Amino acid sequence: MNDRYEECELGEDVPHLFKSDKVTVSVSVILDADDIDWLEKVGRENGKTVAQVIRDAIASYRVEQPATPVQR
Structure with missing residues (x-):
């Protein structure tokens, strides 16, 4: 954020x-x-943080085939 408010x-x-030069959201x-709890478990099992697990889940929607829901 900047002082332009x-x-x-x-x-x-x-x-x-307020647009940043960064390409993140x-x-x-x-x-x-x-x-x-489930996200933390998946992260531990895969050596990833919860944020990384979520990024992977979002990235799975970029494939041409629909994502398959995960059963818990």
């Missing part, structure tokens, strides 16, 4: 003022305890 009016659409989701 002072240039903004309340309610104004200003994402162009942060995604926030609400997960229940069972989902978190």
